[in-house]
Amino acid sequence: RELVSPDAEGDERLIEAALRPRRLSEFIGQARVREQLSLVLQSALLRGRPPDHVLMSGPPGLGKTTLAMIIAAELGAPLRVTSGPALERAGDLAAILSTLSDGEVLFIDEIHRMARPAEEMLYLAMEDFRVDIVVGKGPGATAIPLDIAPFTLVGATTRAGLLPAPLRDRFGFTAHMDFYERAELEQVLSRSARLLSMTLPGEAGEEIAGRSRGTPRIANRLLRRVRDFADVRAEGLITRDIASAALNLYEVDAEGLDRLDRAVLTALLRRFGGGPVGLSTLAVAVGEEPETVEVVAEPFLVRQGLLARTPRGRVATAAAWAHFGLPVPPGAFG
């Protein structure tokens, strides 16, 4: 599953960094988000003030980190990067906030995983550019207010629903990132192929794009797997057939479903008769954390019309039965 997992590790991270678009004009797809963001940034530049705080939500690998970097680049501002899980104590956040420079962009990835005390400190910082440093413990503790430089917070989350309302409300602008269209992924692929000095015929690009789960990170990763395959088995020549053979080897099917997607669907169909079944029961059946099933697999399955989230649990659609060539059992839809 590592091959198509939307999270990058090690060397892959370096290649990813090299493939990142640096400016808004280079960023492919997400037309609405791009336009909205461009207005927010341009008006801030006109006024000479840092823009409102920006929240980006959406599944992993869609370009949230890339956009955070682009925001800083477009503003000509320095960027500080951290993540929710790294902010365990209020002190961790205070150390960052108190050393921000004027107009700096602070990117907090997985902001929904920040610890409570840090979150509360962030409210005040976002609103008043101030932090209260608590000195001492118990009844003798005093809060010393400290002014901090005006900054722009860019938060990213895979689960906007988990953000407490007071935090969500303090963002001036929320960008909802959606899965990419196939044609957009083709553009991502041809750009990446150019940067990696590869020859990628349109047909092969189309094949890879169709199997990338609507996700640029996966498209880029599959592109490199296709290149490996072509280098070893076809003297470096990439064709549609070569791409298709490579992707079959990595267990990505023609609809772009990967191993986890298929595991979730087959469990739902075969073990639970198509549902409804609760998220945690389903997760146990595929041996994954509920969060992985919910954040990584489900959004794409929902978007493909294969799975529905209902108040009574997860339900397979008629298309899901068809995808696996199974007859819909009588009474499957209530």
Ligand code: ADP
């Ligand atoms: P996220 O933070 O949402 O998980 P990233 O910003 O890390 O996603 O994007 C993952 C990779 O996908 C990046 O390395 C980048 O090369 C590529 N990518 C994402 N969005 C785009 C885009 N719109 N155009 C081109 N490449 C993109």
